[in-house]
Amino acid sequence: MKYGILFIVFLFFAIIHSQAQNYYWIGFTDKNNSEYSLSAPEDYLSERAIERRTKQNIPIDSLDLPVNQSYIDSVLTLDVTFFHASKWLNGITVVTDSLRLDTLIGNWSFVNEIQLSKPSSFSTKSAKNKFADEIEVLYDEIDSAYYGGSVHQISMLDGQFLHQQNIKGQGIQIAVLDGGFYNADVNPAFDSLWINQQILGTKDVVDLNSDFFSTNYHGMSVLSCMGGNIPGELIGTAPKASYWLIRSEDTGSEYIVEEDHWVVAAEFADSVGADIINSSLGYSEFDDPTTDHTYADMDGKTTRVTRAANIAASRGMLVFTSAGNERDDPWKRIVAPSDGDLVIGVGAVDKDLNPAFFTSAGPASDGDIKPNVSAMGYRTTLQLSNGVVGLASGTSFSSPVMAGMAACLWQYFPEKTALEIKDALEQSGSMAFTPDSLVGYGIPNMRTASMLLNPFSVPVYEKQNNWQVYPNPVNNYVVLQNKGTFSGKEIAIGLYSITGQIIQQWTKPGAQKIVLSDLPDLSNGMFVLKVNDGEKSETFKLNKSY
Known part of the structure; x- marks a missing residue:
């Protein structure tokens, strides 16, 4: 299929010969005279991506069309190197030695935006470590011996209701967008994923020449919250789901280009047919203060990363993102793209169901309930970078705990749309009737969500009421x-x-x-x-x- 060839061509042109260059985002006005057609989506989308849209009555539209190649070629006549393209936002990222690319492009009619997204000379002195404070050394009965330390994060969602029916994410594809997957290829927590061919592929949007499994640990720990499988120690919320591992985050600095990496990663997840995106990443402040977001920007539709996350959800995917760990910082509020109108922003609670001290506060600046839901993100049991199972804290971990559980729910109700699953999660929340700015609609319950989706799917045990x-x-x-x-x-x-x-x-x-x-x-x-x-x-x- 042509979509595969297209990625190969992009990868070829994306080889960067120098790391000390300026990154620019260039936005285009239209997709006129595209070589691709809405009537032939198999040229740029996988069969599974097309089936997802068809199943949920989502039409193929102009957002799905790749960027106009003639516009790309025109930009490449300048002294620039192509890095990647975003069809959803209709633009490209290039690298160049020039500090004033706007003067070279001038008033080209098909260009409507030019932004320096990462300068060649930068300092990380103001960079925030978005992974800071993260690493530290029951309605239905649940087998605590089997689940080990992960028993709390499963049981507070009544996840055992689905697991006990062998509903563990089979057939659902989850794309994990993160900063790296250190040792995920050799860690015992993921043995079953590899043996059963549940790792569908990898992609590095940040550095095409990276040693993929030698990068940052964070995505590996996130993956373990969903796909980890060490009976007696750690059982993820979706240990039988399949996974795409996508590195979209450059953990060495924090510039607006990170959002552009995220967009391209989400588009890849869509194109290969993923059902769910989990992104334990968020954006608010950058090493270049002139590009910082404001709380007003957290209105569900403004930042590039939020716009793309909304588009991802509009393609029929569930999009889960961390609400942020900012409440004890000056920022305090949720971060993009968790503010997205169609995005499920996830807050963090402890095992006693109390909001974690760090979980970012909502609402979105337009008044929408944020976070949407919450899950265990304080002292969550997961795989640590040193190879042992331990505890970590952050909305980085409550988000995948929730995403994996949603995968099981969707497996249980495959005929439902992503929006219906999202609504069931919110309406089954412990605070569904009185949502607040710390936990949103609260902690979803899989038994209740199942009953909301189909009342006949759930037996009612009077003795437990x-x-x-x-x-x-x-x-x-x-x-x-x-x-x-x-x-x-x-x-x-x-x-x-x-x-x-x-x-x-x-x-x-x-x-x-x-x-x-x-x-x-x-x-x-x-x-x-x-x-x-x-x-x-x-x-x-x-x-x-x-």
């Missing part, structure tokens, strides 16, 4: 009776359709007995009632009859 709901079938009212010692907290109640749409919500004062006498006028059928007392969320099937 604190609440009894009657009469059922229901007509004009519902009674909720607490069967234990009631804490007296405020109760959030929601009524859903079988497709997961919210029909009505109530907030009731805490009481041993609650009567819902104001049920909406519903037709006969099956509905879902969710009860959240602030400590536990329970879900019930209701049969409505006259």
Whole structure:
């Protein structure tokens, strides 16, 4: 297929002869007279990428077309070297000795943006280590001996509900965008991934000549949160999913070019057919302060990396990104691209479900709920760079914990769209009715999410419920009776359709007995009632009859 040839051609031209050069982003106005056609997407997308769009009724559009080659060729007549191209944002990155590329290009009609994205002479004295503070030496029953230290990060999501049905991510492809995958080819945590051919490929967007598995450790640790498999020590949230390992981050400095690397990496993930992107990366401040973002930029649609992340999600992928570790820093807020309107930004909690002290605060600057959801990111069990299983902290790890669990959920409901899976994760959250700026919609529950996606997919075990709901079938009212010692907290109640749409919500004062006498006028059928007392969320099937 031509898409493979296209990547090879780009790789050939992307060989850089000098590291001490200026990187420029050049944006183009259009894709007129493209040699590619919307009617022949197999020329630039894999069969799996096309199937993902078809399955979710997503049309192939101009964003999918590669950058106009004639525009690229025109730029290459200058003293520049091609580095990579972004079809989604319609531009290229080049390297050159010139400090004023804009004067060379002048007023070319097809160029609408020129930005120095990384200078040849730079200092990292102001660079922030976005991986700082990260490394340190139950509704269904869960086998703690099997899960080892990872038992908390699985059980708080009720991930065992899916795992116990052997739903562990089979058939789902996850692209991991990160800063490096040190020793991921030899570490025992990933033996089963290699033996079962679950590592689908690698790509280095930053340095085409790198020794891929000798780069930074961070992506390796992230991968272990999803794909790690050492029974008794570490079990990832999606140990049977398949993975693309993509290095998009230059950990030696922090310039706006990192966002352009990310965009190209996400486009590659889309083109090969990945279902999910996990990106434990985020951007706010840079070594060149003139390119720093502001909180106003965190509006879900402004930065280049956020725009691309939204496009990735619009192609039918689930996009998970770390919300950031900034709350105890002057920045404090979420970082791009977790602000994206279609992106799932993930915050961090500890094993007691409390927000981690470092997890970045939302909301997005346009008021949208951010982070979207949260998972265990404080003292998460994972593979360390020294070859042992240990603990680490950061939203870098809560994001893959959540992404892997979502892979299992999507495997369980393969007919659902990415947007439907995203909605189920949020609506199953522990704070779904009272989202806040630290944990968003809270900690998703896989049993509840499954019931929201299909109420008939989940058996209800009455012995595990604190609440009894009657009469059922229901007509004009519902009674909720607490069967234990009631804490007296405020109760959030929601009524859903079988497709997961919210029909009505109530907030009731805490009481041993609650009567819902104001049920909406519903037709006969099956509905879902969710009860959240602030400590536990329970879900019930209701049969409505006259």
